[in-house]
Amino acid sequence: MAKKLYAVKGxxxxxxxxxxxxxxxxxxLPIAFFVIFRYIPMTNIVIAFKDYNIFQGVWSKGSPWVxxxxxxxxxxxxxxxxxxxxxxxxxxxxxxxGFPAPVILALxxxxxxxxxxxxxxxxxxYLPHFLSxxxxxxIASRLLAPxxxxxxxxxxxxxxxxxIDFLMDKGLWVMTYIFFGVWKEMGWGTIIYLAAxxxxxxxxxxxxxxxxxGRWRKLWHITLPGIRPTIVVLLIMNIGRILxxxxxxxxxxxxxxxxEVADVISTLVYRxxxxxxxxxxxxxxxLFQSVICxxxxxxxxxxxxxxxxxxxx
Amino acid sequence: xxxxxxxxxxxxxxIIVAICFCVIMLCMLPMLNLLAQSLSSSQAVINxxxxxxxxxxxxxxxxxxxxxxxxxxxxxxxxxxxxRSMWWTGILTVICTFVSLTMTVLCAYPxxxxxxxxxxxxxxxxxxxxxxGAGTIPNYILMKTLGLLNNPLVLIIPNCLSVFNMIILxxxxxxxxxxxxxxxxIDGANPLTVLLKIYLPLSLPVLATLALFYAVGxxxxxxxxxxxxxxxxxxVPIQLKLWQLIxxxxxxxxxxxxxxxxxxxxxxxxxxxxxxxxxxVPILIVYPWLQRYFIAGVTIGAVKG
Numbered sequence: 001m002a003k004k005l006y007a008v009k010g011x012x013x014x015x016x017x018x019x020x021x022x023x024x025x026x027x028x029l030p031i032a033f034f035v036i037f038r039y040i041p042m043t044n045i046v047i048a049f050k051d052y053n054i055f056q057g058v059w060s061k062g063s064p065w066v067x068x069x070x071x072x073x074x075x076x077x078x079x080x081x082x083x084x085x086x087x088x089x090x091x092x093x094x095x096x097x098g099f100p101a102p103v104i105l106a107l108x109x110x111x112x113x114x115x116x117x118x119x120x121x122x123x124x125x126y127l128p129h130f131l132s133x134x135x136x137x138x139i140a141s142r143l144l145a146p147x148x149x150x151x152x153x154x155x156x157x158x159x160x161x162x163x164i165d166f167l168m169d170k171g172l173w174v175m176t177y178i179f180f181g182v183w184k185e186m187g188w189g190t191i192i193y194l195a196a197x198x199x200x201x202x203x204x205x206x207x208x209x210x211x212x213x214g215r216w217r218k219l220w221h222i223t224l225p226g227i228r229p230t231i232v233v234l235l236i237m238n239i240g241r242i243l244x245x246x247x248x249x250x251x252x253x254x255x256x257x258x259x260e261v262a263d264v265i266s267t268l269v270y271r272x273x274x275x276x277x278x279x280x281x282x283x284x285x286x287l288f289q290s291v292i293c294x295x296x297x298x299x300x301x302x303x304x305x306x307x308x309x310x311x312x313x
Numbered sequence: 314x315x316x317x318x319x320x321x322x323x324x325x326x327x328i329i330v331a332i333c334f335c336v337i338m339l340c341m342l343p344m345l346n347l348l349a350q351s352l353s354s355s356q357a358v359i360n361x362x363x364x365x366x367x368x369x370x371x372x373x374x375x376x377x378x379x380x381x382x383x384x385x386x387x388x389x390x391x392x393x394x395x396x397r398s399m400w401w402t403g404i405l406t407v408i409c410t411f412v413s414l415t416m417t418v419l420c421a422y423p424x425x426x427x428x429x430x431x432x433x434x435x436x437x438x439x440x441x442x443x444x445x446g447a448g449t450i451p452n453y454i455l456m457k458t459l460g461l462l463n464n465p466l467v468l469i470i471p472n473c474l475s476v477f478n479m480i481i482l483x484x485x486x487x488x489x490x491x492x493x494x495x496x497x498x499i500d501g502a503n504p505l506t507v508l509l510k511i512y513l514p515l516s517l518p519v520l521a522t523l524a525l526f527y528a529v530g531x532x533x534x535x536x537x538x539x540x541x542x543x544x545x546x547x548x549v550p551i552q553l554k555l556w557q558l559i560x561x562x563x564x565x566x567x568x569x570x571x572x573x574x575x576x577x578x579x580x581x582x583x584x585x586x587x588x589x590x591x592x593x594v595p596i597l598i599v600y601p602w603l604q605r606y607f608i609a610g611v612t613i614g615a616v617k618g
């Protein structure tokens with residue numbers, strides 16, 4: 001009985017330390033990691049309000065405070081608003097096209113009655129997720145190449161028009177960008193919805209069948225409501241990321257001819273910051289982006305809760 | 314599913330099978346195209362003769378016939394810088410996966426003890442980093458300050474712990490019944506023993522998933538190398554190497570007689586395709602083995618942390 005108490009709350013400080021020190025020791029390394037590589041860089045954000053001197057360091061006198069000069073500089077620049085617009089537009093199109101795709105695909109897979117075929121489909125559609133953006137974008141540029149690409153060979157032979165240079169035309173470039181994003185992540189996205197569908201009580205389907213419900217009615221009245229919480233959570237997270245964008249996808253897909261529609265915040269920061277050493281200016285842009293992201297995330301979450309959904313926290 | 318299906322239901326099944334077939338083709342054909350190009354003659358690729366099956370160019374007769382040639386792969390293989398980058402990335406991936414798994418376990422396991430004081434604060438500190446990051450430039454300045462630029466450690470340490478993966482593991486560990494832990498504690502086991510003897514053996518499937526996520530992430534990653542590895546070509550991972558090759562920043566470097574003769578461009582499309590395939594093979598090898606695990610992993614991650 002005394003030993004049983006050992007695992008229960010309400011022991012003295014020395015005894016608590018005795019059984020917990022090992023756990024704190026384990027946490028030491030991860031906490032050090034978060035402090036050094038996640039929180040200390042946040043202190044470097046101050047250079048957005050300073051005239052950062054690369055050779056003198058963030059906190060030295062060589063980097064004087066300049067207030068919101070860099071924000072004003074950014075807001076006055078055409079490139080900045082261009083990047084904001086492109087980021088929002090590309091993410092918005094991704095949301096419109098890329099968000100429903102896995103939902104629809106998961107519903108389709110769920111309706112597949114042949115188990116082996118379902119397995120085969122899943123194996124194939126998950127694969128593109130494991131290819132890097134470098135590989136996907138070079139696949140794209142090969143497929144769409146004006147003379148040697150399969151798509152253009154097909155277009156020229158079938159319709160007698162073209163060749164069309166997809167990646168050099170602004171409108172078509174955006175379509176290509178969206179298409180290959182969907183191509184890469186559509187299959188992977190189904191996993192989470194398929195799992196949610198598995199969690200639906202099968203008795204609901206049986207009862208619906210007894211009542212004579214067909215495929216569509218079951219889909220509309222049972223499956224979709226069943227996965228609605230999952231859809232909402234993922235939608236919130238996607239809306240929260242509407243101004244966030246990774247470097248690899250736009251960076252590998254873009255070229256100088258379509259830069260006007262392809263330049264997003266991450267590529268702008270990389271080009272102006274790392275390549276041209278405008279550290280303070282790009283820190284200001286990055287901070288602006290991070291803050292807007294958090295605001296969007298909170299906004300979407302609050303909205304979802306108002307609408308009676310569970311939200312993400 | 315019910316055995317007797319109505320006519321409409323069978324028509325519906327047929328339509329769904331047909332749509333899924335189209336989706337399979339949509340996923341497969343671009344990859345098949347790349348594979349076919351890598352196995353074709355450079356001339357055939359340049360002249361647009363290759364669609365989804367390899368084409369061989371007979372130089373004497375100047376004819377194109379279906380057929381496989383490994384010449385592109387040979388050039389890639391013979392380039393010492395390329396294969397060295399493959400080896401380096403392989404070693405790097407193994408190290409990263411090991412370090413990341415260790416860190417993830419060290420972070421997730423203590424947080425499953427509900428009586429641990431300070432758990433809430435630690436949790437908040439960790440989760441906050443998921444939603445707010447310092448940004449590219451402040452991170453870059455940190456790496457510069459720590460002297461990690463052009464240092465191979467920069468490819469290992471700064472991203473060795475993913476909060477998302479930590480939550481997946483922690484959700485899984487929460488599912489292990491407390492009674493197992495308590496009975497071990499009664500027998501005098503300390504937290505480390507409980508972890509090694511009970512928790513880790515039970516969580517092998519999810520650890521395999523996370524290993525896959527970390528390994529694929531490292532193998533496919535190039536953003537960190539793009540930012541931090543500029544003056545140390547020996548530490549450039551394979552994806553960045555591929556990128557430089559595709560962008561014609563470097564050519565496949567083969568000082569063989571054929572190359573001097575100049576019949577084959579030093580980085581033709583076929584050679585690039587072969588290089589891409591070559592760098593993708595490791596993923597294609599591990600993928601089927603780990604498929605059943607990653608589905609489980611993603612599903613656990615769906616549970617709120």
